[in-house]
């Protein structure tokens with residue numbers, strides 16, 4: 001079963017069918033799955049989809065006078081690409097839902113991993129070895145999985161095998177991590193070792209750290225594959241929408257993860273395990289399995305064999321790194337700039353994500369140690385425990401604000417891409433009519449949403465502003481006096497975080513998807529004897545996997561640098577635990593703020609992408625090979641298509 005099962009009703013050229021091409025009746029008949037009076041199979045991705053929204057590479061529905069559409073008869077681009085057809089909200093939810101499942105696993109690891117390892121007896125100084133596993137695996141694994149999946153030619157799809165494999169590995173490592181004590185003592189028990197032998201304890205710690213690495217590698221495998229899967233399966237004009245949905249799923253996953261962390265789980269779910277961490281890992285595994293199964297079953301990937309043999313699949317570590325290095329050199333222009341922004345922004349994000357709860361805890365402890373310098377270590381520990389709980393609450397506030405922002409912000413931000421809608425004369429009349437009608441609920445609602453859109457607030461501008469906000473918040477840590485104000489600051493950071501998990505992915509995905517659409521168009525153009533132009537094979541050989549993998553390097557590698565940088569700051573500024581006036585934590589966060597400002601400056605220099613720039617090239621290519629020129633009428637129709645951005649806030 002698939003939401004995009006390839007058996008959709010005929011589209012593209014076939015949409016000249018008068019039944020399909022006539023205004024509102026056409027839409028409703030499509031939604032009912034009825035065309036030409038007979039029921040036909042409608043996949044869910046199209047059910048919520050106005051029938052007049054078509055692929056930029058599709059011939060427009062032509063019941064109008066001009067009959068020229070965007071593409072010409074007989075050109076290679078006159079080809080129906082079901083992946084460029086506007087998808088319904090349900091499709092986008094199902095496409096991205098596994099990001100939510102994955103985020104639950106992330107949040108369990110991030111919020112409970114350290115306390116669990118400490119409970120096994122790992123020293124705090126060695127914890128850094130564990131923290132570095134995340135950025136390290138993100139730097140190494142995601143480009144690797146990207147390249148391997150780009151080159152995968154399994155008919156089921158090139159991302160699905162990696163999503164499935166990554167999910168299986170994540171589940172096994174989550175469960176193995178939670179039951180490390182039992183596994184190690186059980187195994188060593190075969191050789192006569194006792195549970196509390198020091199050797200068993202040390203082995204348990206070593207094996208647990210190993211499982212954290214395996215877990216991070218597995219999580220990064222599935223994260224890389226899902227991100228590329230989203231680019232491949234959502235149309236170009238819906239990349240922003242797909243990534244907005246993905247960021248909502250991430251937000252929901254975070255909140256579910258944090259909320260479960262608050263409940264005394266062994267009390268209610270004793271059948272899953274006798275400790276909080278065990279039950280959390282089981283819940284995360286169940287959520288991941290269900291969400292991944294939904295995406296894999298209902299979303300149909302292209303058969304990658306259609307693309308011909310992979311460009312490079314030489315195997316070997318050296319050739320892999322050579323390939324990635326070449327890909328870095330030839331990154332698409334917007335993607336390169338986004339990676340540069342991310343590199344600086346994530347130096348700031350690292351400190352926030354890793355040290356935030358400790359900072360809030362220190363703010364809580366400070367007045368106590370100031371008032372009483374002779375507190376015992378046990379008393380100080382108890383104060384820190386309470387402070388850490390307040391810090392965790394601040395993180396929950398942050399995650400909630402971030403989710404709210406991910407849900408609401410898209411309604412205020414002007415979308416970069418429109419569905420390539422080309423209305424027929426009848427539809428224009430209908431549109432004018434509906435504008436003068438106030439009786440339609442949909443119209444009123446659309447108008448309300450339309451008013452919410454702030455025309456100058458593009459995604460790039462919103463991202464820039466959010467980075468400035470983030471930098472200011474990080475600087476404010478130097479003067480924040482108590483945990484309450486700190487929680488407010490942390491809550492505000494939810495807004496920049498919402499944009500961080502949306503904007504860069506949306507900008508890059510749109511660029512990759514656009515280039516991919518153009519590449520497919522070129523391939524078809526060559527097949528029909530036309531000229532190849534605009535992008536050379538060398539330029540556009542890189543696909544979603546490797547490009548998103550490199551983008552993740554720009555997220556993960558600076559975190560490795562930030563770990564080292566913050567260790568230096570701690571070395572010079574940190575005071576012994578329980579000593580008042582320790583400013584090392586805010587200094588480290590504020591240093592991150594400097595990099596956030598650099599990132600904001602670079603983001604402000606990102607070009608506002610021509611919305612149909614690449615698609616325009618495809619159109620020109622088609623016009624050239626067909627020997628026809630775009631008429632004024634079709635130009636007018638396209639500008640109409642642009643202005644639709646502001647007609648509905650439901651674009652996302």
Ligand SMILES: OC[C@H]1O[C@H](O[C@H]2O[C@H](CO)[C@@H](O)[C@H](O)[C@H]2O)[C@H](O)[C@@H](O)[C@@H]1O
Pocket residue numbers: 103106107133134135136137138139142216220250501552555556559
């Ligand atoms: O991009 C959203 C994700 O950001 C974090 O992941 C990134 O950092 C990880 C290490 O801290 C790294 O392993 C991963 O490759 C990076 O994408 C965050 O940890 C995730 O929760 C979040 O979804």
